[in-house]
Amino acid sequence: MLKDKDSAAIVAVSDIARAKGFYADTLGLDLVHGDDNMLIFKTGATQLVVYVSDYAGTNQANAVVWGLGDEIEAIAAVLREKGVRFEHYPHMGMDYTGGVHSSGDFRAVWLKDPDGNILHLNNM
Template structure:
């Protein structure tokens, strides 16, 4: 059944070397090398897969990948220490404080990868 299948997120990148360095060295994903499809594969410690697809000039304007974290404040501090810059918003629809948008039990923070794609950290505490 498809509902039991692992998922691979494919992200368009301009510069494969730069993007690989960002995902491997800055975000800490495990580098798996080139895939059969000609993309470059990486994996999180939890087993989620990311493939970087060469696609010069194809940037997204929406979140392409979100990492679920236990402590968003700690993760932001860690990534900022690695040079990641977080987005801040102050609109009627979305306001961040300390880079974090909160809605009930959910918190989220956005940043861009080396290629300009939006990535997200999210934390959810269910009662």
Template sequence: MLSDLEIYAVVPASDLGRAREFYQDKLGLEPIEERREGLIYQGAGGTKFLLYETQFAGTAQNTAMNWATKDLDAEMSELRGRGVVFEDYDFPGFKTENGVLADDDGRAAWFKDSEGNILALSEGM
């Protein structure tokens, strides 16, 4: 049933115009479609996400969306060059170094968008 349906992420923005600029200028993404409810972006393999306006943006304290990459260092370098700042975390069993968590499953890094949403990149996970 649900396993046969397309999945897409939904990401909130308190200011859709500001968020659109962040996703364009910092992440290099352009929407493929503008709808009444927000902006549709498309990634590899037909994956998509909706960026929509709501007063509740940035309130979740968890990862909202992740991009899988084969070269985390290159992606981070490109994004840092565009002004993206990666988060550092230090929790029991979970510590990043220079923005990167490395464990037996792979490597990952987190950053926040203009709306306070936590986004991630992962390699080998």
């Protein structure tokens, strides 16, 4: 039924103009559609839908995940240079250097968009 259909991530925001700046300029996503209530960005082979909602930023779990492979440290460095602040989760018991959590071969970065939505980057 759905296994052969495309899907997209969707994130609620309170300010569409601010979200456009963050997702397009800071994260470098390509905007493919936009209006006063919704933005659609191309991200790899999928899409990220950003829409205005009174419930923006209330999710306390990962909203979107990107698999970056071996580029994770380089991309984290670029984001850090753009002023992105990374989350640090010491309770996870992972090493933490330059915003990147690591354990064995696994590496991950967590950051928040301007509404507090949690975005996850990893090397998988």
